[in-house]
Amino acid sequence: MVSDRAPTPVSLAWRQYRLERRLFWRNPSAAFFNFLLPLLFLVAGGIILHGNQTDLNKLVPSIAGMAVMSTTFTALSYNIVFLRERGVLKRIRGTPLPTISYFGGVAANAVTNTALQIAIIVVAGKAFFGLDWPPEWGSLVVFVVAGVVCFAALGVAFAHAIPNFESTAAYVNAVFLPVVFVSFYVFDSSSAPEFVRTLAEALPLYPLIHGLSGAMVTGASLSHDLSDLGVIAVWAVLGIWLAVSGFSWEQRRD
Amino acid sequence: MSDPAIECRGLRKSYGDFEAVKGIEFEVRRGEVFGLLGPNGAGKTTTVEILEGYRQRTGGDVTVLGFDPGRRPRELRSRVGIVLQSTGLYRHIRVREALVHFASMYPHPRDVEEVISLTGLDGKEDSSVRTLSGGQLRRLDLALALVGDPELIFLDEPTTGFDPAARRNAWDAIRSLKSLGKTVLLTTHYLDEAQSLADRVAIIKDGRIIIEGNPQELGADSGAATYRISYRNGDGGLIQRETDDPTTLLHELTGSALAQGRRLEGLSVTRPTLEDVYLELTADAPEEAADGE
Numbered sequence: 326m327v328s329d330r331a332p333t334p335v336s337l338a339w340r341q342y343r344l345e346r347r348l349f350w351r352n353p354s355a356a357f358f359n360f361l362l363p364l365l366f367l368v369a370g371g372i373i374l375h376g377n378q379t380d381l382n383k384l385v386p387s388i389a390g391m392a393v394m395s396t397t398f399t400a401l402s403y404n405i406v407f408l409r410e411r412g413v414l415k416r417i418r419g420t421p422l423p424t425i426s427y428f429g430g431v432a433a434n435a436v437t438n439t440a441l442q443i444a445i446i447v448v449a450g451k452a453f454f455g456l457d458w459p460p461e462w463g464s465l466v467v468f469v470v471a472g473v474v475c476f477a478a479l480g481v482a483f484a485h486a487i488p489n490f491e492s493t494a495a496y497v498n499a500v501f502l503p504v505v506f507v508s509f510y511v512f513d514s515s516s517a518p519e520f521v522r523t524l525a526e527a528l529p530l531y532p533l534i535h536g537l538s539g540a541m542v543t544g545a546s547l548s549h550d551l552s553d554l555g556v557i558a559v560w561a562v563l564g565i566w567l568a569v570s571g572f573s574w575e576q577r578r579d
Numbered sequence: 580m581s582d583p584a585i586e587c588r589g590l591r592k593s594y595g596d597f598e599a600v601k602g603i604e605f606e607v608r609r610g611e612v613f614g615l616l617g618p619n620g621a622g623k624t625t626t627v628e629i630l631e632g633y634r635q636r637t638g639g640d641v642t643v644l645g646f647d648p649g650r651r652p653r654e655l656r657s658r659v660g661i662v663l664q665s666t667g668l669y670r671h672i673r674v675r676e677a678l679v680h681f682a683s684m685y686p687h688p689r690d691v692e693e694v695i696s697l698t699g700l701d702g703k704e705d706s707s708v709r710t711l712s713g714g715q716l717r718r719l720d721l722a723l724a725l726v727g728d729p730e731l732i733f734l735d736e737p738t739t740g741f742d743p744a745a746r747r748n749a750w751d752a753i754r755s756l757k758s759l760g761k762t763v764l765l766t767t768h769y770l771d772e773a774q775s776l777a778d779r780v781a782i783i784k785d786g787r788i789i790i791e792g793n794p795q796e797l798g799a800d801s802g803a804a805t806y807r808i809s810y811r812n813g814d815g816g817l818i819q820r821e822t823d824d825p826t827t828l829l830h831e832l833t834g835s836a837l838a839q840g841r842r843l844e845g846l847s848v849t850r851p852t853l854e855d856v857y858l859e860l861t862a863d864a865p866e867e868a869a870d871g872e
Contacts, residue, residue: 331686340683351671411667419661421653422684
């Protein structure tokens with residue numbers, strides 16, 4: 326029998342995860358854009374806002390939200406498009422590797438990066454930015470998990486809209502930068518125009534930053550931020566639906 | 580184990596209004612190398628990708644190692660190796676690392692070092708895939724398809740873009756698969772490749788198999804081309820005669836030449852090659868829109 330020696334889906338997911346981790350650090354541009362960039366923003370912001378605790382209190386959760394988005398949405402869009410256009414997904418589809426094991430490994434890799442970044446940001450907040458340890462650890466975990474699920478699904482879904490690898494950077498940044506900008510602006514400025522605020526509140530990043538701020542800075546309990554969680558959940562459901570329904574293992578041929 | 584490795588009955592595939600595969604029938608026996616030949620756009624790749632489980636058929640009955648490939652059962656994927664026309668790999672993976680990783684997906688993988696030497700990748704084990712040449716990448720494709728020790732191997736145009744030496748090496752590797760008892764389904768548009776590797780070939784045109792058989796006998800049996808006798812006449816002009824009955828014609832020619840005291844310079848009798856058959860049968864191949872090839 327073949328099946329009695331077939332590797333289990335869990336052990337295969339673990340192997341895939343370990344491969345993804347090794348390859349991640351071998352790719353300097355991925356390591357930079359997906360990992361170091363938010364931390365550089367944190368350092369730069371810290372230098373500019375040095376001594377202004379009110380602003381630092383807003384900077385840290387903003388960067389944490391951006392880190393979630395870049396380690397999941399940006400990283401997965403890039404990866405999926407690259408793997409699809411290069412035929413890696415098609416090759417994998419021809420092997421007995423179960424789909425769930427493959428995506429389990431890929432997602433776990435992204436989640437590891439998110440967790441590492443959040444950990445670094447929390448420690449840096451305590452060490453250099455005049456913040457205390459997060460007052461609401463449970464709420465922090467809930468928002469990070471919700472943000473990861475939401476932005477990972479949106480990243481995979483967005484990859485379907487990107488026609489080829491060469492245009493990935495343009496497509497991804499056309500979404501990432503405006504969303505980050507609008508969300509940071511509205512979170513920072515109470516005088517933002519009403520329509521900009523409405524827009525930011527409807528997008529998933531602002532509610533994530535707002536929720537992370539409650540968990541990391543102000544100590545607002547989770548029940549306080551349920552509406553933020555609700556917006557993220559709606560985007561997550563939409564993202565998962567689009568990610569699954571539009572998924573393509575192969576390059577499109579015209 | 581006497582049931583065929585692949586059975587294809589009335590296979591159809593449509594893309595919208597365009598019918599790329601129009602009722603294909605063939606059988607691949609266990610342990611044989613079967614060649615699917617045809618011009619670009621004939622439906623070869625569509626057919627093979629249905630058998631590989633990448634595409635769903637529109638109609639017909641297909642079994643691969645006794646399974647329905649459209650359902651993509653994991654056991655079938657464990658027993659089949661696929662070399663696609665063009666597939667990439669992770670940019671930063673190394674040769675041995677890739678083979679070890681893919682081997683881990685299979686229940687009974689082959690020894691990785693053995694696969695490396697079988698495919699001539701010795702000395703490249705620790706190289707990053709990015710640094711491999713086109714030919715080396717193609718050998719890695721073959722190695723990745725073999726590492727799970729499959730019973731059946733799909734090779735989709737395995738030597739396209741190879742230089743002559745690399746082609747010979749690839750042919751040797753494919754012959755070694757046969758000697759290992761593997762079944763191979765090969766698609767190619769190189770006739771010499773089909774002729775030197777395949778036990779049987781089928782020629783596809785416009786989504787249909789137009790002829791099938793042993794590549795050596797295909798020409799003679801097809802009636803599509805006949806024996807050709809050629810020689811030079813006294814002025815040095817080339818004379819070519821075609822016949823179904825070379826014995827009689829040769830007797831007439833040599834008899835009259837001897838009677839007249841002439842020599843038949845450059846006399847040759849050639850059987851139609853697969854190439855003649857192929858060119859004749861696919862002569863009016865229309866420039867149809869690519870059907871996914």
